[in-house]
Amino acid sequence: MNKSSLKRVVVTGMGVVAPNATNLADFYNALKTGKSGLRYDQQLADLQFGCHVSGTPQLTEEQVADYFTPLQLRGLKATGLVYGVIAGKDAFRDAGLEIAGKENALADFGIIMGTGQSGGEKFREAIHLIDDGRVRRLGSTSVIQTMTSGISAWLSGELGAGNLVTSNSSACCTGTEAFIMGYERIAYGKAKQMLVGSTSDSGPYIWGGFDAMRILPTSYNDQPENASRPFSNDAAGFIPGSGAGAIVLEELESALERGATIYGEVIGGALNSGGHRADGSMTAPNGTAVQRCIKQALSDAKIEENDVQAINGHVTATGKDAYEVANWVKALELKESKPYLNSFKSSIGHCLAAAGSIELVGSLLQLKYQEVFANQNITDLHPEIKELYDLDKIPTATVSTNIDVLIKASFGFGDVNAAVVLKRYD
Incomplete structure (x- = not known):
């Protein structure tokens, strides 16, 4: 298809759960002022990691309760799923979209939310329960917490997505890849809105392999905010972080018809x-x-x-x-x-x-x-x-x-x- 015949695609909504902020307005201010989200991580020290610093989103129980019912929170240990649901629902709300009714899904709205590993803590719990012969104690949400597509499936149920719903996994490229995949789907006229992004779990069961590879810094454990040093002559390795970013991509014509805020094209x-x-x-x-x-x-x-x-x-x-x-x-x-x-x-x-x-x-x-x-x-x-x-x-x-x-x-x-x-x- 000729480029001139493709649909124009814009961004109309965003949500974020990051180490330095857990909503869009605070994230903007944190990046603008240089606020760090890197902190001393006692759990990593207790487990004898070389690096004792991490970037973990600081969500409160009250914040999480605004996005999940008490029943949904029962046995919920997949931090990446929590981050992704919060960021995804915030982006959907920021775009001014309306959740589908009970009878029909939104045929022109799809989701591509990727992840690397999902539900590390849930996997750990599952291994012990299964090895102890207590498989029925796993709970009914263990599958959705640990499958790669769990985050997209969860958001689809919450929002009513009726177009493509899937999850990609491509290491550090996952979120950018999901963005491009969603952009192309709209550009080729196969959807009008796509919620795209990615999420990553927190914790030692996600980060341990990198510490074992000795690519995390060990000399800044007492100076966590100074530990990540891109471009610097004394850069000593990356600090492991986690969180989620979510973006609503939309066909320009649709965005203009709705009078939506446009962040960029x-x-x-x-x-x-x-x-x-x-x-x-x-x-x-x-x-x-x-x-x-x-x-x-x-x-x-x-x-x-x-x-x-x-x-x-x-x-x-x-x-x-x-x-x-x-x-x-x-x-x-x-x-x-x-x-x-x-x-x-x-x-x-x-x-x-x-x-x-x-x-x-x-x-x-x-x-x-x-x-x-x-x-x-x-x-x-x-x-x-x-x-x-x-x-x-x-x-x-x-x-x-x-x-x-x-x-x-x-x-x-x-x-x-x-x-x-x-x-x-x-």
Whole structure:
């Protein structure tokens, strides 16, 4: 299908549960002011993790009770499901959509909410109960808490989605991939609204493997807010985080008919893999594929490299930060003039499967309010990044500026890549 014949797609609703805020307004203020959501985690210390810092959303029992009935909360241990339901229902409400009636589902509304691992705590409980011969103590919700599609299925029942309802799983790319999948479904006329995003559980049973790989920092246990240091010469590893981001994508014509708030327009995107070839592997990105994904996103959006004013990178505070920046420079053919570049991981950590969706919410807030949020904890730019980029374009304070086009990318475990091009809507 010719690009000109595709439906235009905009963002009309957002919801977020993040380590530094658990609603959209507070999340905007937290990113704008640099408020950190990284804290000392006693549970990790007690379990003898090397890293004792995490980014865990601070939800109260009262907040959770606003989204779940007492019956639903009975035996509910899947934190990712809790985060995803709250973020999803908030995004739906923010978009001004109405829940389906009892008889008919919303035929033009679908859901793609992804996750990496679901229900770690529930799995732990299940293993002990089954091994003890008490399988019937598992409860009736153990399946929905532990299946990957549980989050989308739960939200579908709450909201009445009658279009495509599914869940994807693609490591750190999950949320950005879901966003692109939802965008394409609307662009090709197969839905009018899609609730997209991703969620990730909290806790040691999700984060333990990364601590075992020794890619989490161990020298900042007494300085949790300083532990995540993207772009910095002393970056020592990523801080494990969790939460959920949810976004309502909508056909422009439908949004205008409803008089909906529009945060921005989606004008293109791309997904690919490096196939573990050349310098790519299960844990390392193939640079050629990363560059190809960025270029494919620009081509899909029908824009040139110099049209981009801001980049929200993946940039995890590891030894690969400089390599990612180098790939951005090559893909966008950057010379003298460079777009602003930031990463939210300095204040929220790496939220794993939820990273892309939470960071997309932040990116759309930047586009809506014409600001580039600050990068925290840069002692001194990594020397390789200094050679590639200007310090003033990797801001350490929030900058008010003109952003017409912003590109957001995620690069995931397994050598997978996703890039989205967003545009200010006039």
